Amino acid sequence: MQRLLNDPDRVVDDMLDGFLRVHAESVQRCDENPRVITRTSAAQPPGKVGLVTGGGSGHEPAFLGYLGEGMLDAVAVGEVFSSPTANAFLAAIRAADQGQGVACLFGNYAGDSMNVQMAIAMAEDEHRRVRIVKARDDIASAPHQDAEKRHGIAGGVFMLKTAGALAQQGGTLEQVIQLADKTAQRTRSICVGLSPCVIPAVGKPNFTIAPGTYEFGIGHHGEAGQRVAPLENAQDIARQMVDALREDFGLQAEKGAFAMMVSGLGTTPLMEQYLMAGHIVDELTGHGAQVWRLYVGDYVTSLDMNGLCLTLLLLDDELKRFLTLPAAPLGLGLGLASL
Amino acid sequence: MQRLLNDPDRVVDDMLDGFLRVHAESVQRCDENPRVITRTSAAQPPGKVGLVTGGGSGHEPAFLGYLGEGMLDAVAVGEVFSSPTANAFLAAIRAADQGQGVACLFGNYAGDSMNVQMAIAMAEDEHRRVRIVKARDDIASAPHQDAEKRHGIAGGVFMLKTAGALAQQGGTLEQVIQLADKTAQRTRSICVGLSPCVIPAVGKPNFTIAPGTYEFGIGHHGEAGQRVAPLENAQDIARQMVDALREDFGLQAEKGAFAMMVSGLGTTPLMEQYLMAGHIVDELTGHGAQVWRLYVGDYVTSLDMNGLCLTLLLLDDELKRFLTLPAAPLGLGLGLASL
Incomplete structure (x- = not known):
């Protein structure tokens, strides 16, 4: 294994340390949980629906790289190829919740689904409104008639983009979820x-x-x-x-x-x-x-x-519109908005 | 070799075919030379100093990816790890020349340098004004006292950025070259x-x-x-x-x-x-x-x-300014300006 590593068991922590240094102006580690990264409050417009995702590490720039204007507000970070914990999802939901509800959009895998459900149960005890949409774009992972069982892979990015744009424009939680689900379905x-x-x-x-x-x-x-x-x-x-x-x-x-x-x-x-x-x-x-x-x-x-x-x-006209609205995913385009 | 290829000898052509399809709205193949890619005239602001580079393929997103607003106007494309021909550099210079002169900024390698010199000799016969700056950032390629012999590597991107921003703002050829050289030196x-x-x-x-x-x-x-x-x-x-x-x-x-x-x-x-x-x-x-x-x-x-x-x-204040001016390198950031 030819790799630039220190302790391989700490690779996710080391990556997060680097990510936080590189994007120090835009993101911060969540006080409540070190495996949750959020936009800084300065970077986050007030009063919008929160957008959250989470998933295993090893898919970079996903999911951290999609933090930013018009996309994600908080990300729960798992070990390599492993779901974040329920507590991490909960901390991400809390961090992104500004009272307008939180859309939790993630890839359909058993571990992530279970932990998100547990997080939502805890969040609802705190009277938070959380709705989910699962990306399920991998046609090879289940047959057409079982499309709802399919895994979410790279195509999930499209749902983050359209839903993120609508949230940025002031869409309600119901509208954001509907658009995310429509995007995921197509x-x-x-x-x-x-x-x-x-x-x-x-x-x-x-x-x-x-x-x-x-x-x-x-x-x-x-x-x-x-x-x-x-x-x-x-x-x-x-x-x-x-x-x-x-x-x-x-x-x-x-x-x-x-x-x-x-x-x-x-x-x-x-x-x-x-x-x-x-x-x-x-x-x-x-x-x-x-x-x-x-x-x-x-x-x-x-x-x-x-x-x-x-x-x-x-596509349809609505999806075209939300796909082309500006977004600034900070770990994608590699800071190139200004290069 | 586990690779997605057709005929390995045609990989550069196949790549260019794909690049032109992906970025059809912004770039085109040069009529005069199929190994030159330029911004479409619609995409290129009139009356500015032309910015040209060229080099071997295999360094993607360099150099094609740096075509775009505030960066390059034309790129001469070589075989994998080989210099473009003198004719390709000449065609790129011609395509980028709007009468304000052309800055040809490239990495310091023997083959590229020789072919650029031949291209400039031909361009000057056509009464074109062309000036060059070579990136020479690789400190491992020659000792400090022979810094001018060093190869240009990834750091050359900074020179394309600062010089490109100045050209976009209407800088003269002399100003653009001076800024590129200052960037390269530092x-x-x-x-x-x-x-x-x-x-x-x-x-x-x-x-x-x-x-x-x-x-x-x-x-x-x-x-x-x-x-x-x-x-x-x-x-x-x-x-x-x-x-x-x-x-x-x-x-x-x-x-x-x-x-x-x-x-x-x-x-x-x-x-x-x-x-x-x-x-x-x-x-x-x-x-x-x-x-x-x-x-x-x-x-x-x-x-x-x-x-x-x-x-x-x-950095100094001038470099900071030109580094942060907007740019839209089209094959970098992966179309994410609008994702």
Whole structure:
């Protein structure tokens, strides 16, 4: 394991220390729980619906990087690939609650769901209003008829964006939740994995991908995909990814307008992400779809996994509007608003 | 080699095809030379000094990603880790020339320097005014007394930013060049490498880094560093990087204000970049320096190399001003201005 680490068991704490130093003007550690990072009160506009997420570490820039204007107010931070505790979710909810209620938007995994439910029960004892929406975009994680069981992967970013923009504009909790849920319902993703990843505290891969092959439909923690296939032609892989999403959206959707995100899973060179994005756009437009907006880069990663996540969001006018409103996710764009 | 490729010999063309599709509204391929990408005339404000760069591919998001408002107008694109041709530099200069002259800002390497000189000779035959500044921030590539021979690495981004902002504001060619050169003079970088990288058309690493070791002072193409050492403690590596830069800046500078950039070299998890950034900030502030602004992320990469580049820019009021003026580098921040 060639890694820049101190004590591998403390990697999340060390990362948070660094994150807080880099973004000292915008975020702070929650007094109540060291595994909760919030926007500073100076950075947070008063009187809005609070936006909270949480999840395991190892997906950077998710989720910390989506703190900022027009996006998240507080993040509960778990160990690598592990849910934050219920207490951490509760502390994040408390920190984000300005009396207008809190939208807790997170990826659908058993651990996160359980801890969020416990946190909400505690928050409701304090007379707080908390509503949730789970991202469930990974079409490989459950069949179409069980779509509500699917895991949330990179596509969850779209829901943070649209709901965050509406909250910023003064939307009510009910409106924010409705928009988040609509976004989540219309978001589908499929991943390919070319290499496993190494959890620092483990020190070796917890699954394998044989050289010369790739795994179609792999999850963000190495969850087994739909099939293993020879790693040959990139254009062919792009076509298979698009076909899988087209089939899942159904024919009625495929002439629609989409937001398209190609997210590297960690160690995928940007060169290859652009190469794949070009093929994917060609495939989609060849089938009559309109690619209305494109995002290419490392949006949600899986430590040092090599691979790609393709996400499509089927747009309507409302989603287009909230997708394009300004946002300043502080750990994304890498401070480049001002570079 | 686990890679998303078609024909490895065509990877640069395939990448450009994708880049042009993703950023179709903002950039176009130059009619005169397919290896030159320019801002569309609609995107380019009239009557300003043109800003051009060029270099080998494999460093994405550099250099294409720095096209955009307040930064570059045209980029000459080379093969992987190879200089663009003289003709490509010439075409980029022509495309960016609006009669106010062209600043050609690039990294100091023999191939690029030779081709730029040939391009300038041809451009001057056409009565164009072209001036150059070379980034020369890699302190490991030549000793202090030969600072002008040093290679340009990630720190070159700072020069593109300050000079780009001044050009955008209507600065003259002489003013833009002066600011670029001042920025370059005050920028120093040091890299550590934890793994080699694989050029797609070669298919295997062209150098090795033994597991359990890292190379201190490695270059952006695997140029040999100053020493190989056991890979142990990240905090210790951070201290060594800061010490090397402190020594090179000299004691008189070390109480100054710096812009600090931590750039991943390709496959370095953001988690580790933040961890290292935290230690680096602590080291710098512990020595009395002021870290005025921080940038963390993959700014200039080396394909799939694992490692980090630390850059410091010693600031003054003028540099602070131009560093913070708005810019919209289109392939950086990943379209996130509007996400």
